[in-house]
Amino acid sequence: xxxxxxxxxxxxxxxxxxxxxxxxxxxxxxxxxxxxxxxxxxxxxxxxxxxxxxxxxxxxxxxxxxxxxxxxxxxxxxxxxxxxxxxxxxxxxxxxxxxxxxxxxxxxxxxxxxxxxxxxxxxxxxxxxxxxxxxxx
Numbered sequence: 362x363x364x365x366x367x368x369x370x371x372x373x374x375x376x377x378x379x380x381x382x383x384x385x386x387x388x389x390x391x392x393x394x395x396x397x398x399x400x401x402x403x404x405x406x407x408x409x410x411x412x413x414x415x416x417x418x419x420x421x422x423x424x425x426x427x428x429x430x431x432x433x434x435x436x437x438x439x440x441x442x443x444x445x446x447x448x449x450x451x452x453x454x455x456x457x458x459x460x461x462x463x464x465x466x467x468x469x470x471x472x473x474x475x476x477x478x479x480x481x482x483x484x485x486x487x488x489x490x491x492x493x494x495x496x497x498x
Contacts, residue, residue, distance in 0.1 A: 375404055382438055386458050399442050406440050416443040416450075429453035 381388045390398050406413045414432055416422045425432050430453045433439050444450050
């Protein structure tokens, strides 16, 4: 069958995410289930040579909950998947805002914790950035 898509489609969003990480200390990739947020984060991790801290894994989640600051202290980008399972991470991130983070999680539970401090410039943002507070792109 010709014209059938197999494998992963190359996405321009990876380049956008890398550019945002270069510009902003915190980047949140937000969206509905199964749209490829974790896949995009994994691709970014491979490109950067970094590991993804997956808070969907129960053992990892427990370790992150016990000492969230330990997991966000780095001079390299910190890549967190399903961060909304450990809300304490947001406090640790705020304490380390001079570092780079990429966060991936379902949009609804995390939205309350990462509500922008100003009125959004776009009605429904998919990615949020921060310079001292979380604000919309």
